[in-house]
Amino acid sequence: MHSKSTYGTIAVKTAVLLIAALLLFAPFLFQDVRALEVAARICIFIVLVASYDLLIGYTGIVSFAHTMFFGFGAYGAAIALRQMGPGWDAVAIGALAGVLVSLVVATGVGLLSLRVKAIFFAMITLATASVALVLASQLSQFTGGEDGITYRVPDLFKPATKLMVDETGKVARLFGVKLNGKLAAYYFVFFTSLALFLLMLRVVAAPLGSVLKAIHENEARAEAIGYRVVAYRTFVFCLSAAVASLAGTIYAVWLKYTGPDTTLSFAIMIDILLMVVIGGMGTMWGAVVGAVLMVVAQYYLRDLMGAAAEATANIPLLPDLLDPDRWLFWLGIIFILLVYFFPRGITGTIMQKGAR
Amino acid sequence: MSLLTLNQMKTDIGQYAVLHDVNLEVPEGGVFVLLGRNGAGKTTTLRSIMRLWKPAPGSVRFDGQDITGLHTADIARLGIAYVPENMGIFGNLTVEENLILATAKGHFDAARLKRITTLFPALERFWTKQAWSLSGGQKQMLSVARAIVEPRRLILIDEPTKGLAPAIVAAMAEAFTEISREATLLLVEQNFHFARSIGRDMAVIDDGRVVHSGSMAEFAADKPLQDRLLGLS
Numbered sequence: 001m002h003s004k005s006t007y008g009t010i011a012v013k014t015a016v017l018l019i020a021a022l023l024l025f026a027p028f029l030f031q032d033v034r035a036l037e038v039a040a041r042i043c044i045f046i047v048l049v050a051s052y053d054l055l056i057g058y059t060g061i062v063s064f065a066h067t068m069f070f071g072f073g074a075y076g077a078a079i080a081l082r083q084m085g086p087g088w089d090a091v092a093i094g095a096l097a098g099v100l101v102s103l104v105v106a107t108g109v110g111l112l113s114l115r116v117k118a119i120f121f122a123m124i125t126l127a128t129a130s131v132a133l134v135l136a137s138q139l140s141q142f143t144g145g146e147d148g149i150t151y152r153v154p155d156l157f158k159p160a161t162k163l164m165v166d167e168t169g170k171v172a173r174l175f176g177v178k179l180n181g182k183l184a185a186y187y188f189v190f191f192t193s194l195a196l197f198l199l200m201l202r203v204v205a206a207p208l209g210s211v212l213k214a215i216h217e218n219e220a221r222a223e224a225i226g227y228r229v230v231a232y233r234t235f236v237f238c239l240s241a242a243v244a245s246l247a248g249t250i251y252a253v254w255l256k257y258t259g260p261d262t263t264l265s266f267a268i269m270i271d272i273l274l275m276v277v278i279g280g281m282g283t284m285w286g287a288v289v290g291a292v293l294m295v296v297a298q299y300y301l302r303d304l305m306g307a308a309a310e311a312t313a314n315i316p317l318l319p320d321l322l323d324p325d326r327w328l329f330w331l332g333i334i335f336i337l338l339v340y341f342f343p344r345g346i347t348g349t350i351m352q353k354g355a356r
Numbered sequence: 357m358s359l360l361t362l363n364q365m366k367t368d369i370g371q372y373a374v375l376h377d378v379n380l381e382v383p384e385g386g387v388f389v390l391l392g393r394n395g396a397g398k399t400t401t402l403r404s405i406m407r408l409w410k411p412a413p414g415s416v417r418f419d420g421q422d423i424t425g426l427h428t429a430d431i432a433r434l435g436i437a438y439v440p441e442n443m444g445i446f447g448n449l450t451v452e453e454n455l456i457l458a459t460a461k462g463h464f465d466a467a468r469l470k471r472i473t474t475l476f477p478a479l480e481r482f483w484t485k486q487a488w489s490l491s492g493g494q495k496q497m498l499s500v501a502r503a504i505v506e507p508r509r510l511i512l513i514d515e516p517t518k519g520l521a522p523a524i525v526a527a528m529a530e531a532f533t534e535i536s537r538e539a540t541l542l543l544v545e546q547n548f549h550f551a552r553s554i555g556r557d558m559a560v561i562d563d564g565r566v567v568h569s570g571s572m573a574e575f576a577a578d579k580p581l582q583d584r585l586l587g588l589s
Contacts, residue, residue, distance in 0.1 A: 207462040210453040214446045220408050221444050225458045225502065226432035282448075 008353030050287035057281030060216035065125035073098035073248025078258035086152035106241035110234035148259020280345025386556035437503035443495035447488030493524035
């Protein structure tokens with residue numbers, strides 16, 4: 001009785017390891033501000049998408065409230081940092097408050113509505129998320145309304161902070177990269193995201209992962225072998241909400257700004273859905289691939305199209321089609337092609353290779 | 357004393373009354389076979405015992421305990437396993453994951469696992485394969501194996517021979533005889549020859565009512581009764 005490993009699985013795991021290595025050394029490999037922004041966003045979205053995949057991919061729960069939990073964590077940290085000042089205690093209290101609010105709301109929504117049909121549950125989460133978005137805009141004395149909140153973060157993450165100094169007293173450099181607070185902030189994002197991702201990986205590798213998949217496949221069968229489906233679904237909804245909330249806190253600390261557009265908007269919810277579908281549902285590795293592809297496309301597709309439009313300037317029609325302003329159109333085309341050629345998502349389809 | 361007693365069980369599915377008044381006593385030990393024509397209410401009886409359908413009035417007693425209002429998961433945890441029709445396995449899980457799911461502590465008891473792989477050697481061969489890739493017979497073996505991966509008092513099995521090759525049916529008969537040494541089997545079956553070969557006690561259900569019960573040996577010897585209740589020729 002041996003463990004399974006198909007060549008498709010090995011290929012996916014190798015690609016994920018490569019992505020992890022690139023993210024680990026990103027500040028040294030891509031030495032510009034935008035690249036670091038992209039790398040940090042990828043780290044946070046991997047966690048956010050993986051936590052959403054616990055719901056939709058593993059358990060078959062469709063929720064539209066994931067950005068709401070992300071927002072709770074972000075606003076928790078933002079409000080605490082704003083009120084208490086830029087200390088670690090504010091980050092911790094903000095994170096804890098975000099997680100607690102997320103758990104209370106997730107438990108309430110879960111227990112009240114996870115018994116009903118999936119479509120009703122999805123609608124309830126959509127309504128709850130809409131209420132949270134409206135509240136964030138209306139309660140401007142706490143949330144800053146549409147403008148959001150800016151705040152300072154712990155001194156360690158200030159760009160002016162010198163992690164190490166050279167003999168002249170200036171900030172030391174390693175491979176040309178300044179060892180300053182920005183670098184510390186990136187590694188805070190990287191390692192906290194890594195820890196959360198490994199936690200979720202542990203959850204799905206444990207027997208609990210099999211229970212969730214069993215519930216997804218056939219609820220009645222899962223109950224008939226002794227699993228209370230509503231309890232498990234509520235638990236995984238809470239776990240997913242708590243992780244999304246922590247991802248929100250990390251994002252708030254990284255951005256030093258929290259507003260409805262960066263955390264609660266339905267555009268982010270759609271991004272998460274696309275990342276899950278592109279990467280592949282029901283596998284944590286899919287979150288990594290989906291987040292990388294979408295975030296990189298969002299940041300660089302426009303540049304790539306600009307270059308392509310320039311290169312094809314002498315060909316009729318093509319420069320117009322490749323106009324950088326049409327990047328969303330091409331992103332849509334790429335998405336349709338990916339779904340067509342990788343019906344189970346990129347990792348899901350590749351991992352199927354060699355499996356029987 | 358009976359291990360399982362159904363008293364005036366009635367089950368409606370939507371607007372249809374499927375079980376009208378089921379009274380049944382399943383004694384401890386051996387194989388009890390529930391026979392009947394298509395649509396008579398056999399599967400509904402098993403599903404109602406597990407509370408996968410909610411029976412309205414009436415009561416279900418297991419080992420002297422009233423389990424009528426219990427949740428399906430709690431009924432399962434009392435020691436009742438259910439092997440549904442059409443190989444109720446989880447296709448997206450491996451053979452190992454399917455089995456471990458049914459263990460109480462998340463790991464196998466070595467002796468029981470050995471017994472399972474002795475009864476169903478194919479499962480060991482396909483241990484790490486996803487269950488959807490198994491053949492029909494192997495899926496049925498997995499489904500039965502999942503029911504015995506933990507000690508059970510009662511195993512409800514719904515039409516285990518449906519669509520299986522004769523060689524697999526013979527293997528199933530041997531396995532059920534072996535399993536019935538430690539657990540009571542309540543078997544729903546349309547294949548009368550198979551049922552006769554392993555059943556000790558039996559009942560016939562027709563139009564949502566138990567219309568006959570007794571020993572299998574007596575029923576097997578009474579051709580006119582078989583013809584009348586099952587339409588066998």
